[in-house]
Amino acid sequence: xxxxxxxxxxxxxxxxxxxxxxxxxxxxxxxxxxxxxxxxxxxxxxxxxxxxxxxxxxxxxxxxxxxxxxxxxxxxxxxxxxxxxxxxxxxxxxxxxxxxxxxxxxx
Amino acid sequence: xxxxxxxxxxxxxxxxxxxxxxxxxxxxxxxxxxxxxxxxxxxxxxxxxxxxxxxxxxxxxxxxxxxxxxxxxxxxxxxxxxxxxxxxxxxxxxxxxxxxxxxxxxxxxxxxxxxxxxxxxxxxxxxxxxxxxxxxxxxxxxxxxxxxxxxxxxxxxxxxxxxxxxxxxxxxxxxxxxxxxxxxxxxxxxxxxxxxxxxxxxxxxxxxxxxxxxxxxxxxxxxxxxxxxxxxxxxxxxxxxxxxxxxxxxxxxxxxxxxxxxxxxxxxxxxxxxxxxxxxxxxxxxxxxxxxxxxxxxxxxxxxxxxxxxxxxxxxxxxxxxxxxxxxxxxxxxxxxxxxxxxxxxxxxxxxxxxxxxxxxxxxxxxxxxxxxxxxxxxxxxxxxxxxxxxxxxxxxxxxxxxxxxxxxxxxxxxxxxxxxxxxxxxxxxxxxxxxxxxxxxxxxxxxxxxxxxxxxxxxxxxxxxxxxxxxxxxxxxxxxxxxxxxxxxxxxxxxxxxxxxxxxxxxxxxxxxxxxxxxxxxxxxxxxxxxxxxxxxxxxxxxxxxxxxxxxxxx
Numbered sequence: 001x002x003x004x005x006x007x008x009x010x011x012x013x014x015x016x017x018x019x020x021x022x023x024x025x026x027x028x029x030x031x032x033x034x035x036x037x038x039x040x041x042x043x044x045x046x047x048x049x050x051x052x053x054x055x056x057x058x059x060x061x062x063x064x065x066x067x068x069x070x071x072x073x074x075x076x077x078x079x080x081x082x083x084x085x086x087x088x089x090x091x092x093x094x095x096x097x098x099x100x101x102x103x104x105x106x107x
Numbered sequence: 108x109x110x111x112x113x114x115x116x117x118x119x120x121x122x123x124x125x126x127x128x129x130x131x132x133x134x135x136x137x138x139x140x141x142x143x144x145x146x147x148x149x150x151x152x153x154x155x156x157x158x159x160x161x162x163x164x165x166x167x168x169x170x171x172x173x174x175x176x177x178x179x180x181x182x183x184x185x186x187x188x189x190x191x192x193x194x195x196x197x198x199x200x201x202x203x204x205x206x207x208x209x210x211x212x213x214x215x216x217x218x219x220x221x222x223x224x225x226x227x228x229x230x231x232x233x234x235x236x237x238x239x240x241x242x243x244x245x246x247x248x249x250x251x252x253x254x255x256x257x258x259x260x261x262x263x264x265x266x267x268x269x270x271x272x273x274x275x276x277x278x279x280x281x282x283x284x285x286x287x288x289x290x291x292x293x294x295x296x297x298x299x300x301x302x303x304x305x306x307x308x309x310x311x312x313x314x315x316x317x318x319x320x321x322x323x324x325x326x327x328x329x330x331x332x333x334x335x336x337x338x339x340x341x342x343x344x345x346x347x348x349x350x351x352x353x354x355x356x357x358x359x360x361x362x363x364x365x366x367x368x369x370x371x372x373x374x375x376x377x378x379x380x381x382x383x384x385x386x387x388x389x390x391x392x393x394x395x396x397x398x399x400x401x402x403x404x405x406x407x408x409x410x411x412x413x414x415x416x417x418x419x420x421x422x423x424x425x426x427x428x429x430x431x432x433x434x435x436x437x438x439x440x441x442x443x444x445x446x447x448x449x450x451x452x453x454x455x456x457x458x459x460x461x462x463x464x465x466x467x468x469x470x471x472x473x474x475x476x477x478x479x480x481x482x483x484x485x486x487x488x489x490x491x492x493x494x495x496x497x498x499x500x501x502x503x504x505x506x507x508x509x510x511x512x513x514x515x516x517x518x519x520x521x522x523x524x525x526x527x528x529x530x531x532x533x534x535x536x537x538x539x540x541x542x543x544x545x546x547x548x549x550x551x552x553x554x555x556x557x558x559x560x561x562x563x564x565x566x567x568x569x570x571x572x573x574x575x576x577x578x579x580x581x582x583x584x585x586x587x588x589x590x591x592x593x594x595x596x597x598x599x600x601x602x603x604x605x606x607x608x609x610x611x612x613x614x615x616x617x618x619x620x621x622x623x624x625x626x627x628x629x630x631x632x633x634x635x636x637x638x639x640x641x642x643x644x645x646x647x648x649x650x651x652x653x654x655x656x657x658x659x660x661x662x663x
Contacts, residue, residue, distance in 0.1 A: 016154055016158075018133070018134070018205065019134065019204060019205050019206050020158075020204050020205070021154060021157075021158040021159035021202075021203070021204060021205060022157070022158060023156075023157055023158075058140070060136065061133065061134070061135075061136035061139075061140075064140050064154060065140070065154070082587075083587065084526075084587075084588065084589065085156075085526060085533075088156065088526060088527065088535075089156055089157065092157060093157070093201075093527035093528055093537075094527055094535060094537075094538055095455050095527055095537045095538055095541060096455075096527075099187060099202075100157055
């Protein structure tokens, strides 16, 4: 079987909450709405574990469409997606700074 | 306006109950996302970049005040206090929660609205000329035909699971304001030059997206009573012969292109011959019943000109500008179709707050026989306004940040939500529209440039109609960054044309400057009275391309 293609490390796990639709991030325990406290996988084993957690939570109808996103780390250690699409998902609409996580968490 | 009969009412209520049960089963885990996705899409519910999105059908763009107030209420209670009017005359809410959607659908059903067939591989909401029933140049109101098609296509057992989505538009005027040639099927009401009889020209195989195609005339003249049988023949041929191996090639435009118009026509005509019979004709009584809902309101006998408005204009430059740009010639003397711009400079095109929706609903009730239209250009029309009332309406609009006098001008920009909301997008579109509107905000500059439209899509699916923009902008990803390709020469009207690419993609911040270069060619070389698109047709692509190259080279 071919190796599963994952984005380059470090990565975080992103999904949508089934009930609310909100973008959620796998945290140390469960899920968080705050991208800054997403659990960062710096090695393959942790990335694999995150992925397995996402698949299991998806099977249990807690989240929808979980996938790994490659990130950079701020000096404080908070993950910031490298790709602009994923970065927007952690913030909210760029034309409405009063909405989304950018407003909720003053990011 | 059409009112639901007991069948419409039951159908919509049943669907609310069905979807409520499906949501319940999804939440309990009885349905997987793969099982649920096609069901939610059939009810207009998407999962977007930040949240769920609910698309509400506004059949042929027609609304009344009660409906718009209900949308405002839904926006306040279940969303974030605003909605987005789309390029297909619908309304989208960007932040609903899955568990609330059954309640929202119930509120919609209370005002004869729903989300059925606003998504998924089925016949979508039928669109029409937003000046239907009021335009000076109209042969006949297209809305009864659009309503007939809506009823026929709603939950059609054979066409409920097509290879891809299928879009139909109807127009009753020689000037095409419904972008007929961008649709899978376009229906143009016309008079047979030979007999004088009113019937339909049927266009097929149009579409935008990654492979834009101009709709072609399939039938030059179709007798009225044959409409449904003929459209059924088109749909059946498409459903049977259209590709299903590749979703990007599963549209009717690809079938028509691959087998050729003549072969496609033969298949349709052969199928039509099989089913054409008096019993498959449009029921005259039923059509008359539908038509009766769209009869003209009780207009007053008024004079052609309004002294009251003229005097008010003389006192108020902004009102004069509004009158110049936002009024459309009505078929009834003393009346006008007034377009409310949802393109205030710096605003996201098509967005309206719940408060603004209520204000517009009040205006419709007070001044426009309780009727409203949503345009594919993402504005709202009060279709039956007395010229005498325009100044009062404008005063209210201006106070509510709805008084922008820019219809048909360069800041009346059509834009899809782009990557700020849409999961399919490859780049943002709204901020590009906002920057351009700010760049061209000066009313004198706008007037100098004259009639022109900019249309922006955030991906190749072309919800922002960029292919048919006089200036089209397509946002893509290039080397991990947003990049914008610019086309010119597109035309959505009866002089339909697809735009031509000027050169390589540019970063967003350079787009206004690039458009300045293009406009400089036009302003320098235009003849008196010549619009941008007319000048482009005369001059060709070359001079614009040369001007564009300067900036593209500088960026490269």
